[in-house]
Amino acid sequence: MLPDDVDLPVRSVLPQLAAALDSHGSAVLVAPPGTGKTTLVPLALAANGAVVVAEPRRVAARAAARRMASLLGEEVGQRVGYSVRGESRRSADTRVEVVTTGLLVRRLQADPELPGVAVVVLDEVHERHTDTDLALAFALDVRAALRPELQVLAMSATAQADRLADLLGGAPVVEATGALFDVEVVWHPVPAGPGADPRLLDAAADAVRRALAEGPHDVLVFLPGSGEIGAVQRRLAGVEADVLPLHGRLPAAEQDAALHPRGRRRVVLATDVAESSLTVPGVRVVVDAGLARTPRIDLSRGMGTLVTVPASQAAATQRAGRAGREGPGRVHRLWSAAEHARRPAAPEPAMATADLTQVALDLAAWGAPGGVGLALLDPPPTAALEVAGQTLRDLGAVDGAGRITDRGRRLAGVGIHPRLARALLDGAPLVGSRRAAEVVALLAADGAPRTDDLAAALRAGGPWRDDVRRLERAVPAAPRTGLPDDAAVGLVAALAHPGWLARRRPGTERTYLLAGGTGAELVPGSPLAGAEWLAVAVADRAPGRRDARIRLAAAVDRATALEVGAHAEGPEVVWRDGDVRAARVERLGAVVLTERPLPDPDPALVAAAVAEGLRAEGLDLLRWTPAVTSLRQRLAAAHAGLGDPWPAVDDDALRAALAATPQVQAARSRADLRRLDLVAALRALVPCQVAGALDDVVPEKVVVPGGTGHRVDYTDPEVPTASMRVQEAFGWRSTPVVAGRPLRLELLSPARRVVATTGDLAGFWTTGYPAVRSELRGRYPRHPWPEDPAVAVPTRRAKPRG
Numbered sequence: 001m002l003p004d005d006v007d008l009p010v011r012s013v014l015p016q017l018a019a020a021l022d023s024h025g026s027a028v029l030v031a032p033p034g035t036g037k038t039t040l041v042p043l044a045l046a047a048n049g050a051v052v053v054a055e056p057r058r059v060a061a062r063a064a065a066r067r068m069a070s071l072l073g074e075e076v077g078q079r080v081g082y083s084v085r086g087e088s089r090r091s092a093d094t095r096v097e098v099v100t101t102g103l104l105v106r107r108l109q110a111d112p113e114l115p116g117v118a119v120v121v122l123d124e125v126h127e128r129h130t131d132t133d134l135a136l137a138f139a140l141d142v143r144a145a146l147r148p149e150l151q152v153l154a155m156s157a158t159a160q161a162d163r164l165a166d167l168l169g170g171a172p173v174v175e176a177t178g179a180l181f182d183v184e185v186v187w188h189p190v191p192a193g194p195g196a197d198p199r200l201l202d203a204a205a206d207a208v209r210r211a212l213a214e215g216p217h218d219v220l221v222f223l224p225g226s227g228e229i230g231a232v233q234r235r236l237a238g239v240e241a242d243v244l245p246l247h248g249r250l251p252a253a254e255q256d257a258a259l260h261p262r263g264r265r266r267v268v269l270a271t272d273v274a275e276s277s278l279t280v281p282g283v284r285v286v287v288d289a290g291l292a293r294t295p296r297i298d299l300s301r302g303m304g305t306l307v308t309v310p311a312s313q314a315a316a317t318q319r320a321g322r323a324g325r326e327g328p329g330r331v332h333r334l335w336s337a338a339e340h341a342r343r344p345a346a347p348e349p350a351m352a353t354a355d356l357t358q359v360a361l362d363l364a365a366w367g368a369p370g371g372v373g374l375a376l377l378d379p380p381p382t383a384a385l386e387v388a389g390q391t392l393r394d395l396g397a398v399d400g401a402g403r404i405t406d407r408g409r410r411l412a413g414v415g416i417h418p419r420l421a422r423a424l425l426d427g428a429p430l431v432g433s434r435r436a437a438e439v440v441a442l443l444a445a446d447g448a449p450r451t452d453d454l455a456a457a458l459r460a461g462g463p464w465r466d467d468v469r470r471l472e473r474a475v476p477a478a479p480r481t482g483l484p485d486d487a488a489v490g491l492v493a494a495l496a497h498p499g500w501l502a503r504r505r506p507g508t509e510r511t512y513l514l515a516g517g518t519g520a521e522l523v524p525g526s527p528l529a530g531a532e533w534l535a536v537a538v539a540d541r542a543p544g545r546r547d548a549r550i551r552l553a554a555a556v557d558r559a560t561a562l563e564v565g566a567h568a569e570g571p572e573v574v575w576r577d578g579d580v581r582a583a584r585v586e587r588l589g590a591v592v593l594t595e596r597p598l599p600d601p602d603p604a605l606v607a608a609a610v611a612e613g614l615r616a617e618g619l620d621l622l623r624w625t626p627a628v629t630s631l632r633q634r635l636a637a638a639h640a641g642l643g644d645p646w647p648a649v650d651d652d653a654l655r656a657a658l659a660a661t662p663q664v665q666a667a668r669s670r671a672d673l674r675r676l677d678l679v680a681a682l683r684a685l686v687p688c689q690v691a692g693a694l695d696d697v698v699p700e701k702v703v704v705p706g707g708t709g710h711r712v713d714y715t716d717p718e719v720p721t722a723s724m725r726v727q728e729a730f731g732w733r734s735t736p737v738v739a740g741r742p743l744r745l746e747l748l749s750p751a752r753r754v755v756a757t758t759g760d761l762a763g764f765w766t767t768g769y770p771a772v773r774s775e776l777r778g779r780y781p782r783h784p785w786p787e788d789p790a791v792a793v794p795t796r797r798a799k800p801r802g
Contacts, residue, residue, distance in 0.1 A: 001043045001079060001095060003071050008036030010176040014044045017153075020172035021045070021119070025143060026152040028164045031176035033321030037155050038123055039067050045153070046079075046095040049118025053096065054104040056129045057248065057273050058084040059255045064123075065089070065098040066256075067279065085415070086467040087252065101131035106415050108138045109365050112146055119151040125164060126156040126314065128349035128377070130359050137374040138366060140168065157318055167375050181324040183286075189336040195308040196228045200289055200334060205235035207287045207332045208267055212241060217284035217329075218266040222319050224291040224308050226448070229269040236267060246270040248446045251463040272315065279325055286323040286331040288316060292347065295354040298541055299387045301518050302499065303548055304355050305540035310335075314346045351378050357418050360388035361397055361404070365412045369402030395422050414474045416444045423496035425475055431488035432480035437471035439492040443537050443552075444471075453527045454493055454537055454554040455486045490556035494535035494564040501556070501565045502534045503591045511547070512536075515565050515589030519547035531555040535564075561588055571598050573605035575613030578621075578670035580606055603665070610667050611659035619651060621673045622658075628678040633714035634698040635682060640717040641739030642697070645687045657685050698739050705731035706794035712738060719744050726755065726772065727783055730792040735761040747772075750780045750798070765790050 002014075010031050020027040031037040042053045055061040065082035072079060081090030082098040090097055099107075101122070107114065114120070120139045125132055139152050154164050154171075161173040188207060192200040204221060211219045219241075223229050229245045236243045246258040246268050258268050261282045268280055272292055292311040297304045311319070316333065323329025333340070351359070359380060360370075368374050370385055392398045395418055397408030404412070407425075414421035420440050427436035438458060442449070445464035449457030483491070494501055499516035509529045510522040520539055522529055528550075538552035569586040582601035586593040614621060622628075632654075638646040647657065658664050661681055667673050686694060701709035702722050710728075713721045720738045723746040735742040735758070742759040749755050755772050758764040769789055777785035782799045786792040 001046045001072065002040065003043070006036070006040065006071055008040055009034075010036040010040050013174050013176045014040070017041065017174045018044065018048075020174055021151045021153060024169075024171050025148065025150075026140070026154075026168040026171040028161050028168065028171055028173045029153060029155045029176070030161050030173065031155065031157060033157055033318055034181075034325045035176045037157075037176065038064050039071060041153070041155065042096045042098075042121055043068055043071070043080075045119045045121070045151075048151070050094075050116050051096045051119045051121060052104065052114070052117050053098045053121040053123060054101040054132070054135055055098060055123050056101055056127050056132055058100055058252070059246070059248065059259075059273050060124075061098045061100050062252065062256065063259055063279070065096075068096060068098075086470060101129060101135045102415075104135045105131055105138065105362060108135065108142065109362065109412065112138070112142050114142065114147070114150065117150070119153065121153045121155060123155045124157065125154045126346065128347060128351070130350045130354060130356070133349070133351055133377050134359065134362055136167070137371070137376050140375045141366070141368075141373075157321075163377065167377060181326070181328045183320050183324040183328070184330045185320065186330060186332050187337050187340075188332055188334050189339070190334045196224055196231075196289075196291060198231075200291075201228060201231050201235065203334050204232050204287055204289050207334065208232075208236060209239065211285040211287065211330075211332065212239060212265070212267070215284070216265065218261070218268065218280070218282035219285045219287060220280050220283045220322050221267065221269045221287040221289070222311075223269060223271065223289050224293045225271060225306070228289070228291075229271070232269055239267065241265040241267045243267045243269065246273060248273055249448055272311075280322060281326070283325070284323055284327055284329040286319055286329070288319050288331060288333050290316065290333060290335045294348065295350060296543070297353065297355045297384060297387075299383055301516065301541065301548075302387065302391070303518065303539060303541050305542055307543065310339075310343050312344045312347045313340065316340065316343075349378050351376075351380055356380055356384045356388040357391050360385060360392055360402075361408060361412050361418050364392070364398050364402055364404040364408060367404075369398070392418060395419070414471065416440065416471075419496045420444050423492050424471060427492040427495050428475040428478045430481065430491060431483055433472050433475050433478040434468070435480060435485070435488050436475070436478075436492050437468045438465075439489055440496075441465065441467040441471055443493070443496060448538075449552065451527065452523060452550060452552050454535075454552050455489045456527065457552070458485075458489055486554065487556070487560065490535045490554035491560055491564065493537040493554045494556060494560060496537060497535070498565050499589060500536035500539060501561045501588060501591075502536050502550075502553075503561075503588070504530070504532050504534075512550070513591055514539075514548070515591050517590035520550050521547050522550050522553075526550075528553055528555060533558060533561050535560070565589060571601060571605065573598070573601045573609045575609045575616065578613075578617075580609045580613075580668050582606070606668065607659070607665040610664060610673070611655070613670075614655045614659060614664075614673075619654060621670055622676060622678055623674045624678070628682065630700070630714070631679055631682050633717065634694070634700070635686070636717035637714045637720050637739040638694075638698045641741045645690055646697075647685045647687075649682070649685070702736055702738065702743060704728045704794060706796065708796060712743065721746060723748060723754075725750060725752070725796070726769075726789075727795050729761065730784075730786070730789045730794040732761055732794075733790045735759055749776055750783050762790070 042051045045051050061082050061084050065076050065080050069076045069080040077089040077091050078093050080096045081094040084100050122136050143150050143152055165171045165173050190200050190203040208219055226247045226249050233243050242262055242264050244258040244266055259280055290311050291308050293306045293308055295304055296307045320331040323331050363369055363371050371380055397411050397418055398404055411418050411421040420443055424436050424440045441464045442458055451457050501515045502512035502520055505511045512520045514520055533556045534553040535556045536550050536553045539548045539550050541548040565588045567588050572585045573582045582598040583595045584598050585595050632649050635649045639648050663676050663681055701711050703709045710722045710724050721744040726747045744759045746754050747756040756768055773785045
């Protein structure tokens with residue numbers, strides 16, 4: 001199938017690549033942009049049988065199929081076809097089929113043997129989408145367990161060869177070198193703030209105007225998202241060129257239109273969808289804003305967002321390569337060479353940052369919960385996987401051991417996020433399968449509606465309608481019910497995210513409290529403002545913001561909220577504002593519906609509330625007199641020196657121990673805790689078998705041979721310390737023992753300055769004292785300085801003046 005008249009750099013390594021696959025069964029191809037790996041390699045491999053090529057994005061899948069078909073002089077759907085969500089063009093003659101990686105995962109789940117497929121090609125593996133990681137791991141598992149003859153090729157435009165080769169069992173690495181044409185890099189540092197600063201967008205528009213003035217070629221501009229694309233498009237109003245957006249939210253027809261030359265010059269404003277696998281004909285100039293948008297998940301709230309970050313060096317190389325496809329090109333980078341050197345070498349894998357609910361379900365459906373036993377480039381992060389697992393358990397998709405359930409298989413079979421699949425399966429009997437499919441198709445679509453009112457967006461229609469029929473087929477047929485359309489929309493949205501049911505905060509129009517406990521707000525001017533209850537379908541929370549932003553929602557009534565949400569009623573005893581508060585509460589998650597005082601709460605609940613108060617506010621709730629502090633320090637020293645049965649009295653241990661005492665359990669407020677007799681409470685913690693020895697083991701004072709008592713300082717429980725003049729220690733042959741260890745002595749001069757610190761008094765008398773005596777007896781002649789202090793008479797007094 002390889003045409004003879006196409007000569008691209010990758011052609012020279014095709015024999016080597018075929019030999020590597022024939023000998024090892026898998027291989028890694030590393031080829032920079034413009035070498036032809038996406039189009040020529042699949043056509044060459046089709047000589048051995050049917051080839052499935054997986055691309056990370058739908059626009060790239062369609063474009064790659066069209067390019068290969070054009071090389072063969074055919075229409076798409078003959079020997080080269082494609083399949084993406086909601087659209088397929090293939091036939092019985094198709095030998096090369098380009099699919100999205102997500103669709104390949106679905107096919108592997110449905111029939112792991114991939115009957116009739118000889119080669120699986122995974123393109124742009126370096127982009128590290130979760131579907132790409134999963135598809136690679138599943139394909140390798142199929143090779144190992146079911147079809148050793150299945151060939152697997154991983155292709156990357158950047159150097160990840162060693163890791164990929166190791167993952168593929170030591171697979172050969174084939175490298176195609178040599179970009180088609182040189183690309184000149186021009187640096188335009190912009191003094192802008194983080195993210196898509198307006199100054200950066202101004203600079204991008206200025207760079208486009210310069211490029212249009214410098215030559216006749218088309219210009220490709222890389223921007224982080226559709227919002228920035230719209231902003232730059234407005235800034236370019238009036239230029240002598242067609243300004244065309246290209247991003248994943250556009251309808252397929254508009255995406256495809258941006259990729260084809262027109263009669264006029266083009267300025268294509270693109271997100272990273274144009275980084276790889278795509279040729280944008282006519283482009284010889286690239287303007288790169290140097291930003292990328294990457295997903296982040298807030299695990300505590302179960303809410304994700306897209307964060308704008310500097311594009312990696314690898315991504316910048318990919319973008320620059322778009323300018324060198326058809327001739328010498330130029331890339332304008334809106335940052336400095338010095339900053340470029342500080343950027344990360346490669347983008348962070350989505351597996352490390354994204355919501356893993358879909359990933360966890362796919363792994364469970366494959367029979368490898370958590371990815372155990374699979375060849376994954378990176379293991380899923382434990383914390384994110386635990387959150388995803390809990391979500392799946394809540395949905396009934398997996399059991400306690402993480403194994404998929406029958407319901408989980410039904411959810412996985414829908415081919416969308418498990419939450420949306422749940423809304424479809426459970427919503428169809430309640431509102432009708434067609435209406436449920438329409439709502440879910442809109443929620444699953446890449447494109448963002450122009451309004452945050454879900455019901456209005458549904459009425460407006462859009463490209464998401466192409467997916468309705470597929471989703472409708474995924475559930476048993478159910479007739480349309482008598483529920484009004486807007487109510488049906490809200491019910492299905494609530495089924496997708498019951499934790500995002502939201503009630504308006506009193507006295508406000510746009511701010512809400514989600515059932516999950518997060519605050520949220522509508523955008524100014526939202527048609528939903530003032531609605532008492534919302535079923536929030538899309539929300540995100542930017543880093544540093546307290547509240548989430550509601551992107552898409554439907555108004556619902558209280559009855560719907562109570563039907564779908566986690567509605568509960570019962571006694572609640574909590575510590576709040578320094579007191580125990582007891583009430584009978586009706587709530588929907590964090591949203592309190594009614595609250596009535598509870599006059600006689602369960603004592604166990606009260607005790608638990610007080611314990612929580614101690615945990616949350618700390619031991620400062622108690623009254624720490626000097627006597628209490630001293631006793632606690634002594635007990636800490638006894639535990640440090642002797643261990644059990646002397647009790648630990650650090651903050652955590654003391655909170656737990658005090659919470660179990662009758663005195664604390666009888667408390668009802670901060671005032672009650674302040675009145676506690678902590679000396680008695682602390683003494684009660686000491687077991688009876690050692691309680692009588694407390695004053696001997698950790699005495700408050702230590703008595704010197706002359707009969708004077710000196711306070712022991714237990715501030716450091718590991719090293720109890722007492723201070724005294726050297727003359728008062730005369731007659732002590734060895735150091736006294738406190739808390740099971742020698743007491744540290746600070747020996748003072750007559751002027752009460754420390755001259756020695758020792759825990760070995762006998763040794764000090766022999767080795768240290770002579771030097772002290774020599775130095776001080778001339779300075780303090782009225783104080784005794786005997787040669788053998790171990791047998792000398794201790795004293796606190798100086799000799800009388802003569």
